[in-house]
Amino acid sequence: MKESLAAPAPVVLGIDDLRELPRATRIARTSREGIRLLEEYGNRFIDELWLDHDLGDDDTIMPVVALMEEAAFNGQPFHIGTVFVHSANPIGAETVVRSLTHWNYRVQRATV
Template identity: 75%
Template sequence: LLQEHRDTLIDELWLDHDLGGDDSILPVVTLLEEAAFNGRPFRIGMVYVHSANPTGAETVVRSLTRWNYQVRRATA
């Protein structure tokens, strides 16, 4: 879905670390990191990370912040 909107400004992107079973959002985080590394980061206004997994959420926040994405941890 991100690739379909590659050149579009995405106002908000909401990410949850744990997706069920052994799946996590980390492949999407890697895609965002690689895009920034290659000098073409996705145009995202704010990435919100919400997760019941505090360690996983912090990993996502730290990884994306390192690449200058605007990131906030959303809490309930």
């Protein structure tokens, strides 16, 4: 008798200072926490990564974007199915989309 193996639960990470992101399996609230979260996942596949541009006070998602760009530049991009950018800041969101698209990450603008 064969045992059926359940498919692993999708990995959905979010970096957002306020939103709950109900689909997220883990949430980081600052760019520093976001960097640690991505580094923790390293080479593992991330099904979805949800990014907010403005993270409170003077913090933004740009240090996380820089980490992702650097990884791609070094030939070791993070393994992410889709990056969703969901920001109330249209200029910031477009900057993130353009930057990550340039490095061949699959990126979409989204609303939460």
